[in-house]
Amino acid sequence: MGRTAPKMSAVLADREFRALWFAEAVSVGGDQLTRVALAILVYQRTGSAFYAASIYALTFLPALAGGLGLSQLADRYRRRTLMVVCSAIQAVVVGVMAIPHMPLWVLFVLVIIIPMVQSPAMAAQNATTREVFTDDDLYLRSQDLRGITTNTMMLLGLGGGGLLVGAIGTSWALIIDAITFALAAALIQYSVRNRPTAGSKEDAWFAGAKWVFGDRRLRVLLTLSWLVGLAVIPEGLAAPLAKEAGAPEQAVGWLLAADPLGFIVGTFLISHFIPAKHRPKLIGVLATASVGVLVLFFLKPGLVWALILLALAGAVGAYQITVMGVFNSIVPNEIRGGAFGTARTGLRVSQGLGMAAGGAVAELTGSTMNTIAMAGLLGVLIAVPATITWSRIHDQDETKSPTAVTPSAADHQDAA
Missing domain, CATH: 1.20.1250.20 (MFS general substrate transporter like domains)
Structure with a gap:
């Protein structure tokens, strides 16, 4: 009856959630840099607004197929392992994209891989957060903090992504994103419990x-x-x-x-x-x-x-x-x-x-x-x-x- 709602800082006291939250925040920030960097890079090399828009759209579209199909991997495999593996794959893919003079067709293929891999990782993260917080008040508070953080990172990317890419160049922007994924993988590996598989491969x-x-x-x-x-x-x-x-x-x-x-x-x-x-x-x-x-x-x-x-x-x-x-x-x-x-x-x-x-x-x-x-x-x-x-x-x-x-x-x- 008279229970006081937990403060938002209370969820950050949990080591597992702190790692999940920070990993998501740096990844979202890095993703904004990548989208801007790729659009600028493709436009610089082709002079085509169509190709620039296409490479930007490809950072979203594959998530549709991945979200409906690959997200089920979060129920069939250990969720911590899945998050770590997906983050590591994304780090490698973005790192390859940062190599100067990479052929455009290779960039287009690599851009498709990133959101495809991201879908099961997000599903695993979402499910793990609910496992971390069984208390409803704490769980909703954790989701509030995630919502505020991701939207803030998107706003920062929207407002400063172009300026930062212009200052450091597209390759360095992509390298930064690759580092964020590697950091996310390390944080999750060492701070999140390796829980048993939630579902079954026979499902x-x-x-x-x-x-x-x-x-x-x-x-x-x-x-x-x-x-x-x-x-x-x-x-x-x-x-x-x-x-x-x-x-x-x-x-x-x-x-x-x-x-x-x-x-x-x-x-x-x-x-x-x-x-x-x-x-x-x-x-x-x-x-x-x-x-x-x-x-x-x-x-x-x-x-x-x-x-x-x-x-x-x-x-x-x-x-x-x-x-x-x-x-x-x-x-x-x-x-x-x-x-x-x-x-x-x-x-x-x-x-x-x-x-x-x-x-x-x-x-x-x-x-x-x-x-x-x-x-x-x-x-x-x-x-x-x-x-x-x-x-x-x-x-x-x-x-x-x-x-x-x-x-x-x-x-x-x-x-x-």
Whole structure:
């Protein structure tokens, strides 16, 4: 009843999580450098915007296949071993990319390998964190810290990646990224417990995906989570949005930074002012608000108001952390890697489709702001019934187990 929520620093007292958190932070920062460095390198050597954009896109696209398929390796092999091996492979691959005058076709092949290998590593890390923190309050706090850290590193990469690459050169930027992966491998090897394999190699392939889509609670959660495909449309339309708002070209960077900055602030506020036991109840409300804010673009806001709206959308969009926290608490440990891969793949697909659809609609309507507002309206139409359904499901779960903050994997296994 009167339990005080743990401070965010409390999770850093755990040696295992500290290693996982730091390894992820340096890897994310290095990845931002690599994306910028490769785009600049390819453009310098070809003079082609198409090739520069293609090499950047290839840092994202292979994660789709890897997320759905290779993430299941996190259930079939020891998770610490998988994280170490994947980080070591990435260190070698990026190191090879740093070699001067590497043929472009080799770079394109190597770029595909990195996110493919990263998918099972992320699944293993995600599942291991839930094993480290069995306490719901501590676990949610750890996810808050991860969300704040990764978005901060992305912001730093967005703001300073180009400047740093310009100062030290593309090869050195890639070498730095290779070092971050090697450092991550060492940290995990020496600080994370070598737990037994969670699942079995005899388990059916895609068992996690089948389990996820067969569970009503998880289907509703993912519906609310994948609304990000609509919420991310302003990011894909940042350049024409700045023009329609009558803003200078440099405002494009501000518009891109508004959402992740809002996400950081929102995560901090939710973490500090909303107790863990109440956060699952607010998932639907915050999800609806994250797209509902975009409807206000029908009013044709100027640059300042556009930045405020996008930051606000990002702030309430921090509900995504609670979604994954509840998701991981429902999914049994032995299929958590594959299940996470399913959720993450859907998130990536929704973002890609959302950006593509947003661009097409903006082209047809001739108005970026109307496109963003229509995306928000569609999101609300999806979010409201999903929110009502989630509220009923959550109330039923609380009735069955009134002391539980989030449904436990054991409870779900019994119910299944």
